[in-house]
Amino acid sequence: MPWTNSDLSAAKLFIDEKYNVYKAIVDASKSEGSNVDVYIELNPYVQMTGDNFELTECNVFFRHANDQYIPKTGSLN
DSSP: OOOOOTTSTTHHHHHHHHHHHHHHHHHHHTSTTOOOOOOEEOTTSEEEETTEEEESSSOOEEOEETTEEOOSOSOOO
16 A cells, blocks of 8 residues: 655544554454455556456555545545
8 A cells, every 4th residue: 555645634544544454454364254345446557358357567556545545436526
């Protein structure tokens, strides 16, 4: 997950949100059958092949904007 600028007034909140996602993933990895929904960015490492998406690189990133994890799909507005 990309870094958060610690000079931002909301940095502590943003970092706490990211850490909570991390902890949820770690906890789920320790418990069989558990899962965590996360939102990732595929671009710019994705291309359309017919009706399917195909990764062109092995990189994916948690969805983020303005130093903050975005736990949803769709428009940021």
